[in-house]
Structure formats: structure tokens, C-alpha cells
Amino acid sequence: MKPLSIVVTVAAVVLVAAIGWLLGPGAAWWLVHVDGVTGLTGKDLAAAVDAVRGRVLAVATGLAALAAVYYTARNADTARRTFQLGERGHDTDRYGKAVEQLGNAEAPVRLAGLYALEQLAQNNRALRQTIVDVITAYLRMPYTPPTDDDQKDAGPAVPRAAIGGRAEPPGGRDPREERQVRLAAQRILTTHLRGPAPAQRRRRQRATPPPDEFWPNILLDLTEALLIDFDFRECRVNKAAFAGATFNGNAHFEEATFNGDAHFDGSTLNGDAHFDGSAFNGDAHFDGSAFNGDAHFEGATLKRGASLYFDGAIFNRCARFGKARFHGTTFDGGPWFHFDRDAPKRGTRFRRITFNGDAWFDGATFDGDAHFDGSAFNGDAHFEGATLKRGASLYFDGAIFNRCARFDKATFDGDASFHGTSFDGGARFDGATFDDGVSFHGAIFNSGTSFEEATFKRGASLYFDKAAFNGDVRFRQTAFNGYTSFHETRFNDSARFAWAIFNGDALFVGADFDSNASFVGATFKRGTRFVGATFKRGAQFDKASFNGDASFVGATFKRGTRFRGATFNGRTSFERVLQSQRVHLDGAFVASEAIGAEHEWPPGWRMEPDGEGGAVLRRGVAPDA
Template sequence: MKPVSMVVAAVGVVLVAGIVWVLGPGARWVLEHIDGVTIGGPAGLVGKDLAAALDAVRGRVLAVATGLAALVAVYYTARNADTARRTFQLGERGHVTDRYGKAVEQLGSAQAPVRLGGLYALDQLGQDNPSPALRQTIVDVICAYLRMPYTPPLDQTGQSEPAEPGAVDSGVSAPVARDPHEERQVRLTAQRVLTAHLRYEDPPAHRWWQPSTADPNARHWTDVRLDLTGATLLDFDLNRCRVGDAGFDKATFSGDAVFDGATFTGHARFDKATFTGDAWFGEATFSSVAWFDKATFTGQAGFGKVTFTREARFGKVTFTGDARFTKATFSSVAIFDKATFTRNTDFGKVTFTRDAWFGEATFTRDAGFGEATFTGDVWFGKATFTGHARFDMATFTGHARFDKVTFTRGAMFDGATFTRDAGFREATFTRVAGFGKATFTGHARFDMATFTGDTWFSQAKGLEAALLVGVRVTPAAAGVRWVWPPCWRVEADADGWRTLRLAEPEPGSTAGGEKEGPTGAAEG
């Protein structure tokens, strides 16, 4: 017997003995010594009065005894209920474990219908049991299944080799000699099970007089983590979903991948992921870091209006199709070093709150940064723009570095504002270079820059102290037009090329103050 039970038993024996004694001769002692009543004598109780007083004492004791008995009964009833509850929970837990085990076993079946049954069984099990731990375990199992090796069919009617047997991962056996078309349906179902519980709708506004409506997020599982590292995902659709940590490193997205409106509350990792179709992330929110280093986007990549709250890494990423980041917001560091943009690129009206790195990036076709805002420092050092590079009306609040950048076609900075230093050292402007109405508040460095095409600085401001050491301007040619600031002059070199120097404005300047020469060539 436990010590507590022994104490309770001893106390119970004493109480029972005391009650029995009071019901007997002890009633007279209680009346005299506790109630202070005199018994016998001229002034004391005798006869019927004494009997009534003794009965009153015994009644009080019986009431106390009844109350104590009730308390004991409640205590033991509660204990029995708790024991029954624990027994039920153990039985329920065993039932859940049994259902889970059978469902996982079904996933290892060679028959596609059986595997589908296992997925639906896991789905219902998680919905019936709101335990976050159980739901996360179910998600882990489904993710493990999707990580198994798989070769998609060549097309809807073609044939392809079945996947090779794989190792066991999280208790799920790799598919063995499975038909790829049937396996495709199983995997699509697994993806739908996941996304059905990750999709989240903002609750509609509700007024007190309006009738209650069904919860749109009754099937949403909160704080779910996804680990789909190396998985092959088919037409993956995570739009309007809310997920915690998400791992897609080295994953292959076969077909289009849709993440529009998705919210990643934890780390989002897409390093070395391959998107074989279009990838849409429009209006997605990354609350933590977002890593896309060395990812490959074969189709279009849409990141319009995306919010990157913390570090966004796109280092060495490859965009084979159009890449659109229109109106995206980078609240922390944005890294695009050595990224490759094969087709058109649009960063129009993007906001970079912290530093932005585009060092050694390659833009094969047009790159648009019009009206972009760079609040921190920005580096484009050694970047290559083969198509048009448009920075019209862009705002550079921090340092802007374009050192050793190659602009093969148009480089348009018309109306841009450079609040701090703007560096174009050793930059090459092969065709058009436009800085019309640009404003340079800090130092403007064009050391060793080369201009070989049309160039204009019409109404540009703040270039009186620009650094022009070693600037090279191509010899005059028909059809080439140069418009320099009034504080610059052009001088001929011995090899026929020209160089730029600082000079005071000269009489004869045009109304706008720019210097122009015959046949469109500017002269100092």
C-alpha cells in the first residue's frame, strides 16, 4: 500500500471511532466541555431537555459524518473516472497506433489502389485527431513517400521505365516495379492531401447580427513543416497555403509549380531545385530566409509582389525563361551574385530595403529596373547586360556600384537619383548610354569607362566633381550622338579616340547647357 493510502486509512479509522464514540457516551462530554452546558443540579439540564440536547449533538455529528462520507465518495469517484479516462486514452492511443501502422503498411503495397487507400487513411486519421505531433508525423510520412525515387512517364500515353528500388525512409518502402502512370496518380493524390491541409483562407469579416458560417480553415493544420528534399513533384500547387519550415532542396518540379499567395513562416529552402515548367510565386510571403541558390527555372519565373522579410538568396540561379520580380519587396539582403537571366528580366518598381548584390550576373536579354528603389547599397560589379538595361527613374539611396559592368546595348538611367556614391569605373557602354535628368548627389565615378555609342547626359545634375580619369570615347562616326554635361569637355587622343575632362561651362553652349558638335558628335 502506498504511504498516502496508509495515511488516509488511518485518518478514516480515527474519524469513524470518534463518530461512534460521540454517538454514544461521548455526546454528554461534548455537551459539557465543548458546548459549555451544565448537566444536572438546580441550574442544569435534566429529563427531556437533557435528552433533546444530546440528540442535537448527535445530529450535528451525523451531519458532519454524512458530509465526510460524501467527500470520500466524490474523491473515489474522481479517481475511478481518471482511471477510466486513462484507460480510454490508452485504448484510443492503441487504436490510433494500429490505424497508423496499417496505413503506412498500405503505402508499401505494390498495388496503386492499396497505396491510395493508405493515403486517405492517413488523411482521415490526422483530421480525426487534432494532435500537432500526430499530424506532423503523418506529413513526414507523406513527404518521405514523395522523396522516393520516381521517373515520370514520358507522356500520358507513353511508357517509361519504372523507378528503381530505393532505401527505406521514415518507415516507407521505396516503390518496386510500379507502373509509372499509376504511381503518378498516387503521387498527385499525396500532394493533394498535403496541400488540402496547408491551404489557408483569411476568415471573412463577421458582424454580430450575421449568422455564423462554417470555418473555412476547418481542415487546415497549423505549423506544419515540409521536407521534400530531392523529391519529384508533379504540377505542384501550393497556392494560398501556409507552411512553417519548407525544404525543397534539389527537388524537381515536373510541370508548372504554383506558389501564388503562399506564406512561409519558417525557412524556405529551394537550393539546387529544378523547375521544368513555369514557376509562379506571385504575392507569396517569406517571413524567414528564402534560399534559391543554384536553382534552375526552365520556364517563366513569376515573383511579382512577393515579400521577402529576411535574407533572399538567388546566387548562381539560372532563369532560362522570363524572370519577373515586379513590385517585389526585399526587406533584408537580396543576393543575385552570378545569376543568369537568359530571357527578359523585370525588377520594375521593386523595393530593396537593405543591400542588393548582382555581382557578375548575366542578363542576356532586356533587364528592367525602372522605378526600382535601392535603399541600401547595390553592387552590379562585373555584371553583363547583353540586352537593354533600363534603370529609368530608379532611386539609389545607398552606394551604387556598376564597376566593370558591360552594357552591350542600351543602358538607360534617365531620371535616376543617386543619393550617395555612384560608381561606373571601367564600365563599358557599347551602344546607347542615357543619363538624361539623372541626379548625382554623391560622388560620380566614371574612371576608365568606355563609351562607344550614343550617349546623353541631358539636364543631368551633380556632375561638376565627377571622376573622369581614363574615360575613353569612341572616335566620331556618322549617326553617333553625344550630349555631355556643360562641365565636361572632350579632348582628342593621339590614337583617334577621345577622353573626357572637367571644364567650366563655355560660351556657346546650347540652351540646355549640353555641348554638342557637328554630325551629332559632342565637342569641347
């Protein structure tokens, strides 16, 4: 016997003996020594002793009742455990039979096995993950979908063995029947993974599933599976593996939630792919994926601390990421973002992607670094209204835009790099705002380019060094509030900077203007340098204002260049200009504060007082000393 049982038994024997003694001669002893009653005789003594025995009997009755309750509960617990052991054994038998049915050659038997597993998982939470693993393993098994000829020739989808004169197909499975089995397996999974929506999504959830039907905290492994018309809308899983999977028909992941890592790397989506409003709370991998239909990621969210990878992916039709939000690890988080100096980078990577259809990122928000390095946009690229948050960076280095690239009204609060990018179909940055450094170093613009009414804020350095504009470029009314450099930039078509404002230094050193260049009404508030620039088709600086020093040293003017109504408020130099006779300064003004500066005017030009403290430039015999 166990020590506890021995103690309980001895205590029970002692308790019974004590009760028996108190019901006998011990009652008189209790009356005298415990109750302290003495001096009673006759009937009074007998009544007092009977009262003691009554109390002892009542206590004994209560203890007997408690013992009965204890032993009844113990027996019930034993019975419950026995029942549970029996149920487990029964569940094990049912599980084994259901799994065996999945290997049957007959489609109805396989279907029965699936539904038996579903019911078993619904009744036994401990078996849910195991049963999900079995169903996903079934979907990962090799399968060849029916061909068009099979569809036309086959007739009703019933077991072929039941059709007279038809031989059983190789392997014993009709692909049409197997399709139905696989669709049932998919429905079982998605039905029980479609959980209650978060509060912000409940209004637009199509139907609230019963709470007991949802299987939470499931890990889903459909690696290299062939999935048909897969509907994962509003489903929630911890981790999901679709790496190498093939999706035939449209794939629906709208409003799906991935609480752990999601792997779609190397997957093939042959129909439209819908990830609208989906939430990736862990890393999401789409590396090397092929989207052969339209891809929709509108309103998708990448949470803080997570990374999104599309390296080497191919979008053969339209790709839409409008209003998507890519969070990361700092503040609101950010793709490829530093949590601190020692933290690893996190982020969004679209490196070396091919977009064969239109790509829509309009209204997308990048709270951290995003990489599109080396990507090819073979359709229109839409980034209208996109936002790059402060502290983040956006990289398009070496990317190719074969059609129109639109960044109208986009906001770049972080660095943006277009180093060596090719814009073959036109680039539009109208109304865009740049609040940090932006580089188009070595970029090639083969069609029309427009930065009209764009704003480069103070502290936002702009580099177009060695870029080439092979189509016309418009910077009309653009505000350059920081350092601006067009060093050795080639303008092979018209360049329009009319009414632009340069609040920081403006450098056009070695720039080559092969066509007309217009700076009409432009304002240069700090130093301006056109040193060594070449104007082959003429330029207009009419009504331009040079509020800082202006240098055209060594510039070449091959056609007429006008400065009519221009104002020079600082030191101006046209020293060593070539073909200076092409420069027309008629009506240009020199402000009073610049009268005493050492100017170098083209040969034949001089300053004449204008009667208001300033001077007007006139053609004369020699420049004013």
C-alpha cells in the first residue's frame, strides 16, 4: 500500500474506535472531563450522557456522508479516466482507419476519409495539428490535373470501375475524381482556418464563423503542392509554407493574416493572385515567384520587425500594391530598417523583379528601406501618391522602366536613389516632394521627363550628375531648396526650368544642352555655376534672378542666348566664354549691391547706371571696368 493509504486507513480505524468508545462508556468520561458537568445522579445523569452520545452520533453521521461523497467522486473520476482512455483508443482507431481510407483508389472512400478526419479534429483539439499535417501531406502528393481532352471525353465524375467497358486509369485514380477530392481537402482546411476577424475588419468580413469551428495556432505546410482555385480569404495561421506551390486558377488571400513567416518563394500563380488587405506579421518570402495573372496587394500590411522579399519574382501581368503599407522595426517600423545601430536591417526587397504588366504602388507607404534594385518594369509603373517615411531609403539603382514611370505627388521624406536607372517610356515626378537626398546619378531618360511643381526641400540634396535626358525635360516651377547638381549632365532635347526656384547652390558644371534650354523667370538665390557648360541650340534666361554669384566661366554658346530682363545681384563672370557674340544681355540689370563687384562680362558689354543705384547692361566698345 502507498504511505498515504496507510495513514488514511489507520486514521479511519482510530476514528471508528473513538466513536465506538464515545457511544459506550466514554460518554460519561466526556461529560465530566470535557463538558465539565459533575454532581448529576439518576435521571439527570442518564439524560446528559444520552445528549453526549447524540452529538457523537451526529458527528459520526456527517463523517460517514463525507466519506461517501469522497469515494463516489473518486469512483466517478476513475470512470471518467477509463472513459477517456477508451475514447483515445477509439479516436486512434478512427484516425488510423481514416488515414487508411486516404490511400484508397476509390474517390468516395478518400472523401469519406477526409470528412472522418475533419470530424475527429473538430471533436479532439489535441489532434488538430496532426490532422492538418495529414491533409496537407495529401495535397503535397504528386498530381496531374485532367487535360482538356479528359474534360470533353470523360462524362460524369464517378468511379471508372463503375462504368462498364472502361478500364481503370494508370495508378487507379481518375484525375477528374482526384480533383474533387483535393478541392474537398482545401475546403476543409480553409473552413476551419477562417477565424474571427480583428476589430478593424469585422465590418467587412463576409460571415462570422462559429467560434468552435475555428482551429487556431495552426502551422500550414503546402510546400510544392498543386492547389486549385485556392480560397484562403480571411484565414489566420501562425506560419504558412507555400514554397514551390503551383496555384491553378485564381488564388484568394484577401484579408488573410499570417502571424508567423509566410513562404511563397518559387511558387507559380497561374491565375489572378489576390492578397488585398492581407496582413504579414512575420517575414514574407515571394523570392523567385511567378505571377502569371494579375497580382493584387492593395492595402496589404507588413508589420514592424518583418521583411518582405520579392527578389527575382516575375509579374507577367498587372501588379497592384496600391495603398499597401510596409512597416518595419523603428517608430512605425519599416522595411529594411534599423531598430538601433547594432540591429540587423529589415525590409522590403523587390530586387531583380520583372514586371511584365503594369505595376501599381500608388498610395503605398514605405516606413523603411525598400529595394527595387535591378528590377525591370515592362509595363507602366505607378507610384503616384506613394510615401517614403523619414529615416527610410528607396533604391531603384539599375532598374529599367520600359514604359511610363509615374511618381506624381509622391512624398520622399527619406533618401531616394535612382543611380543608373533607365527611364525608357517617360518619367513623371510632377508635384512630388523630396525632403532628403535624392540621386539620379548616371540615370538615362529616353523619353519625356517632368518634375513640374516638384519640391526639393531644404536639406534635400539633388544629384543628376552624368545623367542623360534624351527626351524633353520639364522642371517648370520646381522648387530646389537644397544643393542641386547637374554635373556633366546631357540634355539632348529641350530642357525647361522656367520659373524654377533654386534656394541652394545650383551646379551645371560641364552640362551639355544640345537643344533649347529655358530658364525664363528662374530664381537662383545662392551660387550658380554653369562653368564649362555647352549651349548648342541657345538658351533663355530672360527675367531670371541671380541673387548669389553666377559663373559662366568657359561656357560655350553656339546659338543665341538671351538674358533680357535678368537681374544679377552678386558677382558675375563670363570669363573665357566661347562664341561670346551669341550672348545677349540687352536689358539685363545689375542690382545696386552688386555694382562694386568684380564682374567679367562678355566682350562688348558694359554697365550703364539706371538712375536708381543699379545698372543696365548695354552693348558697347568694351565691358565696363
